[in-house]
Amino acid sequence: MSETRPSLQPWQVLTGGICGLVLTIGLARFAYTPLLPSLQAQTGLTDAAAGGLAAINYAGYITGALATAWIDDVRWRHRLYSTGLWLAILTTAAMALNDWMPAWALWRFLGGLCGAAGMLLGSGLVLGWLMRQGRRPELGVFFMGIGLSIVVTALGSWGLARWWPLWSDQWLAMAVVGLVFFVPAWVWRPPVPPPVGEQSTEAPAVSRRWLWTMAGSYFAAGWGFVISATFTVAMVEREPALAGQGAWAWALVGLAALPAVFMWDRVARRVGDTRALLLAFGLQTCAIVLPALSDSLVAALAGALGYGATFIGIVSLTLALVGRRSPNNPGKAMARLTLSYGAAQIIAPVVAGAMAQATGTFHGALWVTAGVMAAGMALLATLPQEAAT
Secondary structure (H helix, E strand, O other): OOOOOOOHHOOOOOOOOHHHHHHHHHHHHHHHHHHHHHHHHOOOHHHHHHHHHHHHHHHHHHHHHHHHHHOOOOHHHHHHHHHHHHHHHHHHHHOOOOOHHHHHHHHHHHHHHHHHHHHHHHHHHHHHHHHOOOOOOOOOOHHHHHHHHHHHHHHHHHHHHHHHOOOOHHHHHHHHHHHHHHHHHHHHOOOOOOOOOOOOOOOOOOOOEEEEHHHHHHHHHHHHHHHHHHHHHHHHHHHHHHHHHHHHHHHHHHHHHHHHHHHHHHHHHHHOOHHHHHHHHHHHHHHHHHHHHOOOHHHHHHHHHHHHHHHHHHHHHHHHHHHHHHOHHHHHHHHHHHHHHHHHHHHHHHHHHHHHHHHHOOOOHHHHHHHHHHHHHHHOOOOOOOOOO
8 A cells, every 4th residue: 555645735744744743742752841840840850850751751762763763664654653643642641640750751751752753754754755746855844843842832831830730730731732733643644655665775875984974963963952952941940030931931942943944944955955054053052052151031042042943954954864865765764863863862861960960050061062062063074065956
């Protein structure tokens, strides 16, 4: 069975994919960030434990990436993506059942699997469908779902905290919000693509050195991504002068990410993918150190704005770049590169949480993150500078 729903239009497939990201990335992964302050305040969850839960979530993500990297059967990739949609709602609701740490760890792990389903399987299915339809093979519009995920979870947590101050009620209500996105995500899933066996298997279009260099730079990108994705709200709320502003900082991240997906596609067309990635890395590094240089609201919001405008470009450009080089199975190629991104997302929150608990501030963790990002830029600079498209 292949291309079972040929009547679907590009806007439907893209909208369905965007809604799928809101579920699998927004609810299953990002909701943890704006809901974390209430969770810590009402349950006594420590910074180290919070970082541990984030690491477990990313362990689930990398486990999903490992599975995706070895799945060739397109029917199974489609089934697992579909499973991730409804599992995202269930794991979000399950967080409210009790405050038992092992149970939270299980739900966060499963939520990470959902994230891999949406990000890797979903993006691979969408990109493959676009290429088969003769459309421009870019993922900028699709990755609008990441920015929308942040906006939904930020505004959702802000509103829910006023109606339902109890942390468990907030998680349940967030799951209900997810039902709004489930219907279009399910109905407009990308059709099952033709099996790879029916096509010629292309030779790798890139060298081993290119792959390892990209993997190293993507590790740095994952480190930079996860620190802000996990602790942005907590860092803002911890400053006495900024208390109550955390949700707005997180919303600003999402609002900045929404137009950024288009901007980075245009930048890459003008200067090439590698130069665009270098620019995004540099701007994100600056955004990361701003809150370490100043505890003001301006620095916090500027850092959130810069982070939101750049992390989405790094993800979109990197995954589209590797996906275009493996047109028969872009999701598999993306997953293999994402293993390094996922590894950083396991290590970084544990390190940052431990540093914050030991020092009482996130400043040290931010400077370490900036150093890792600089190393990623150095790796990218060794790649050949391709012509703009």
